[in-house]
Amino acid sequence: MSEARKGILAMVAACVIWGLSSLYYKLVAHVPPLEVLSHRTLWSLLFFGIVLSVQGRLGEIARLLRAPRVLALVFLAALMISANWFMFIYSVQVGRAMQASLGYYIFPLVAVMLGFVMLGERLSPGKWAAVGLAGLAVAVLTWGLGAAPWISLALAFTFGFYGLLKKGSPAGPVVSVTTEVLLLSPLALVWLWGVHVQGWEGLVGRNLGTFGHDLGDSLILAASGVLTGGPLILFSYASKRVSLATVGLVQYVNPTLQFLVATLAFAEPVTPWHAVAFPLIWVALGVYSWDSLRQERAARRAEVRAGTSATT
Numbered sequence: 641m642s643e644a645r646k647g648i649l650a651m652v653a654a655c656v657i658w659g660l661s662s663l664y665y666k667l668v669a670h671v672p673p674l675e676v677l678s679h680r681t682l683w684s685l686l687f688f689g690i691v692l693s694v695q696g697r698l699g700e701i702a703r704l705l706r707a708p709r710v711l712a713l714v715f716l717a718a719l720m721i722s723a724n725w726f727m728f729i730y731s732v733q734v735g736r737a738m739q740a741s742l743g744y745y746i747f748p749l750v751a752v753m754l755g756f757v758m759l760g761e762r763l764s765p766g767k768w769a770a771v772g773l774a775g776l777a778v779a780v781l782t783w784g785l786g787a788a789p790w791i792s793l794a795l796a797f798t799f800g801f802y803g804l805l806k807k808g809s810p811a812g813p814v815v816s817v818t819t820e821v822l823l824l825s826p827l828a829l830v831w832l833w834g835v836h837v838q839g840w841e842g843l844v845g846r847n848l849g850t851f852g853h854d855l856g857d858s859l860i861l862a863a864s865g866v867l868t869g870g871p872l873i874l875f876s877y878a879s880k881r882v883s884l885a886t887v888g889l890v891q892y893v894n895p896t897l898q899f900l901v902a903t904l905a906f907a908e909p910v911t912p913w914h915a916v917a918f919p920l921i922w923v924a925l926g927v928y929s930w931d932s933l934r935q936e937r938a939a940r941r942a943e944v945r946a947g948t949s950a951t952t
Contacts, residue, residue: 647879720799755804
């Protein structure tokens with residue numbers, strides 16, 4: 641099997657796990673979201689720590705912690721990914737998994753806009769059209785439902801800013817994420833101490849302190865480390881073996897599965913406004929993907945011409 645094919649299979653596997661992860665978080669929908677988030681942070685740290693220890697790369701974290709500028713970027717990225725994780729867990733618990741799928745559909749277009757605004761990247765007419773269609777879809781939902789799809793927007797923008805911050809980090813994905821959860825782990829420990837010892841209730845006004853009291857819930861919470869780390873490692877493996885355009889296209893498996901789970905498994909209603917907004921998003925993503933493929937092919941042709949010229 642070729643390396644490219646292995647990369648595509650790894651990418652598909654990662655996106656399938658991400659797309660079906662809402663089923664997992666539904667199993668602990670009775671556990672307050674901050675409690676779930678804290679366990680996800682700590683068990684992810686354990687998982688990544690084991691992986692890096694086996695690879696002999698724990699020293700890379702120490703080097704990252706000694707670079708103040710990089711450490712500041714990692715800390716901000718940690719806040720963004722933590723907020724993203726929380727919003728996803730919360731959306732599943734309150735019956736808004738469809739909004740979560742919309743958020744991950746529009747994320748690539750939000751990332752394009754952030755690149756334009758924050759980095760001065762130029763947008764082609766095709767990408768402008770895709771961003772415009774996404775904006776129209778959000779406007780349709782806001783008008784029809786009487787409120788902005790704030791969960792979708794929060795997920796898209798926190799993940800978008802997360803990606804933006806990661807651009808400035810010299811560390812690889814596993815090392816940087818390990819450092820992120822390491823920085824967040826004291827907050828997670830404090831929160832779980834408050835839940836189990838002090839009876840803190842948090843945003844949802846209820847306390848459970850389930851870990852250690854219910855074997856099934858405890859095992860499910862502990863598995864969040866593998867559920868978080870496994871797909872990321874697959875994604876990292878795939879991104880080194882396939883083109884960026886292919887990565888972008890395959891990533892749409894994730895929100896598509898989230899949408900199917902929300903409608904078929906969770907029986908969340910599809911309103912007429914959703915029936916208008918989602919096709920607009922799909923058309924926008926089609927335009928965006930076509931434009932990205934066209935640009936990548938043009939860049940490859942330019943590289944081939946440059947190589948040919950250099951050898952003559």
